[in-house]
Amino acid sequence: MDVELLEIRQHMGQFPPFDGLSDELLDAIAEQVEVSYFKTGSDILELNDTLDELYYIRSGAVEVYRRQGELYNRLGEGDIFGHFSLLRNHKVRFPAKAIEDSLIYFIPNEVFQRLCEEDVDFADFVELERPRLETAAEQQKKSNDMMVTRIRKLVTRYPVMVESTTSVQQAAKQISDAQASAVLVINEGSDNPRYSFQDSEGKTWQMCGILTDSDFRTRVVAEGLSSSTPIGEVVSERLITVQSDASIFEAMRTMLRNNVHHLPVLYRQRPEGVVHLSDIIRYETQSGLYLVSNIFNQSSAQGLAKLAPDVRAAFVRMVQEGANSQMVGSALSTIGRSFTRRLLELAEDTLGPPPVPYCYMVNGSMARNEQSIVTDQDNALILSDDFVAESTTSTSMPWRRSSAMAWPPVATPIARAM
Numbered sequence: 001m002d003v004e005l006l007e008i009r010q011h012m013g014q015f016p017p018f019d020g021l022s023d024e025l026l027d028a029i030a031e032q033v034e035v036s037y038f039k040t041g042s043d044i045l046e047l048n049d050t051l052d053e054l055y056y057i058r059s060g061a062v063e064v065y066r067r068q069g070e071l072y073n074r075l076g077e078g079d080i081f082g083h084f085s086l087l088r089n090h091k092v093r094f095p096a097k098a099i100e101d102s103l104i105y106f107i108p109n110e111v112f113q114r115l116c117e118e119d120v121d122f123a124d125f126v127e128l129e130r131p132r133l134e135t136a137a138e139q140q141k142k143s144n145d146m147m148v149t150r151i152r153k154l155v156t157r158y159p160v161m162v163e164s165t166t167s168v169q170q171a172a173k174q175i176s177d178a179q180a181s182a183v184l185v186i187n188e189g190s191d192n193p194r195y196s197f198q199d200s201e202g203k204t205w206q207m208c209g210i211l212t213d214s215d216f217r218t219r220v221v222a223e224g225l226s227s228s229t230p231i232g233e234v235v236s237e238r239l240i241t242v243q244s245d246a247s248i249f250e251a252m253r254t255m256l257r258n259n260v261h262h263l264p265v266l267y268r269q270r271p272e273g274v275v276h277l278s279d280i281i282r283y284e285t286q287s288g289l290y291l292v293s294n295i296f297n298q299s300s301a302q303g304l305a306k307l308a309p310d311v312r313a314a315f316v317r318m319v320q321e322g323a324n325s326q327m328v329g330s331a332l333s334t335i336g337r338s339f340t341r342r343l344l345e346l347a348e349d350t351l352g353p354p355p356v357p358y359c360y361m362v363n364g365s366m367a368r369n370e371q372s373i374v375t376d377q378d379n380a381l382i383l384s385d386d387f388v389a390e391s392t393t394s395t396s397m398p399w400r401r402s403s404a405m406a407w408p409p410v411a412t413p414i415a416r417a418m
Helices: 003-012 023-032 109-118 120-128 132-142 168-178 213-221 248-258 277-285 288-295 301-305 308-320 325-351 411-417
Strands: 034-038 043-045 053-059 062-065 071-075 096-098 102-108 161-163 182-188 196-198 204-212 262-267 270-276 358-362 379-383
Touching (some): 023 102, 102 109, 109 120, 204 213, 204 262, 248 277, 270 277, 288 308, 288 325, 301 325, 308 325, 325 358
Parallel strands (some): 161 182
Antiparallel strands (some): 053 102, 062 096, 182 204, 358 379
C-alpha cells in the first residue's frame, strides 16, 4: 500500500465509526476511495439526486439540510453523510453544501454495504443515525472502552528508525531531535519474514530491535561504551510488538506480561509508531471525572498548576468524541469550579481560618456552564456583615500579610490550568 493510501486509512481510523474497524476493512476502504474538492458555497448533494457513495469529510465543513431547506446538521472533519440515503432508495433526501473549502472522500456503495454486513458496530452507527458521543456512550455500556478501541488511535507519529550500523551518538541525536523516547533498529533484507516490510520505494527492510532511553543509560553510558559504537551491538534482540488493530487493552496486557514500556505498533509488518505505557495510562485517565478527583488530591497550588496539560487533553478528547459546545462548556465549568474550591481549601490550610464567614462567587462563563479552554476570570468575594475593615490587623487576619496567597487566591493557578 502506497503512502497516500496509508495516509487515508490512518486518518479515517481515528474517527467513528471507522475507528473500530479491522485493518482488513480499513484497507478495503482506502483502496477504493475517491477524492473530490468542493469550494465554499458549492453544492455537494442536491435533493433527489441518485446517490451511490458514502461521503467522508477529510477537511473543511459541510451543512446538511432538510427537504424544506431548514438546517439539519453541521459537520466537520471525520464526519460522514449520505448513509441515510444509501440505506433506503439511493435518492438524496438531505441536500448538502460546503460552507468551507472541503476535501471529501467518496466510499463506494459496495464497500459501504460490506462494512454494514461485516461490522455490527458500524451498522448500528449508520442505521440508528446517532451522534458520535451518544454512540460512544452506548458502546462503553456494552464493554470497557479500552477493550474496543484500537491501539492505532494512540499512534500520533511515525517511529524513529535507524540502521544497525548507525553509531549510538547519532541515534541518540535523532531521538532527541524527534523528541521521542525510543528508536527502532532496522537492517536491509528479510532474514526474519515476521518483521520484514517494504518502504515507499519498494526497498525491503527488517526490524531487528528497539532501543529506549533507559537502554541508552544502562547499556551505553553505564557500560562506558564509545559514542561511535554501532547501535546494532547494544540493541535488545527481544522484540515485542502489537498489530495496529489490536485493542488498547490487549496492548497494555502485552506490555505488562512482557515487562516492557515501549511497544512498536505494526500495520501488518510495517512499523506505524511506538506506544509507551504512559500513553495508555493517559488515555484511560483523561476523563473529566478522573481529573476532578485528581484536583482534590493535590496538596499545593503548584500541584494544581501541573494539571494544565490534563485539562487541555480532556478538552481535546471531548471534542474528538463529538461532544457539543454545551457538553464541553459544562464539563470545563465543573473542572474550573473544582480548581477554585480546592485552592480555597488550600488557602485556609496555609493561612488559617478566615476571621469572618465569606462566600466566593464565580460569575460569567463559569457560572453559566459555558467555560472554554481559553478563559478569563470573573469572580466576587462576599464577606459577612461582621467584617469591619478598620478593626482588622495582620494578627487577626493572617490573609492580609501573605504576599504568596493574595486575593483572589485562585486566579493565577486556574488561568494556568484553563
